[in-house]
Amino acid sequence: WDGVRNNQAALYLKAMKVGDQALFYHSNVGLAVVGVATISKEAFIDPTDPAGRYVAVEVSPAREFPKPVTLAAMKAEPRLAGMAMFRQFRLSVSPVTDEEWRIICEMGGDPEA
Numbered sequence: 001w002d003g004v005r006n007n008q009a010a011l012y013l014k015a016m017k018v019g020d021q022a023l024f025y026h027s028n029v030g031l032a033v034v035g036v037a038t039i040s041k042e043a044f045i046d047p048t049d050p051a052g053r054y055v056a057v058e059v060s061p062a063r064e065f066p067k068p069v070t071l072a073a074m075k076a077e078p079r080l081a082g083m084a085m086f087r088q089f090r091l092s093v094s095p096v097t098d099e100e101w102r103i104i105c106e107m108g109g110d111p112e113a
Helices: 007-015 071-076 098-107
Strands: 021-026 032-045 055-070
Touching: 007 055, 021 055, 032 071, 055 071, 055 098, 071 098
Parallel strands: none
Antiparallel strands: 021 032, 032 055
């Protein structure tokens, strides 16, 4: 997971530990959560950053959702109105509560939700 150039998002990346799970969100094409990933390597200097200021983490796919959960669908869900992702524009990495996680997984048809 490289190319993150937001200071707040970089702090969230630095806090991730091996084994943590993350919602896999397509932020360029599709704008949707498409599944769950597992952090497989903790923060290291992002090789795509020539200045060496930002970090990356390695992720491994855990499971794909049967149905992508689009940004529009998440914004339309009243129970997700308080998500950090909606409060700070272009924040590609942000925490989610247990309840937000459950709702998004259910919306995606995740059998493990």
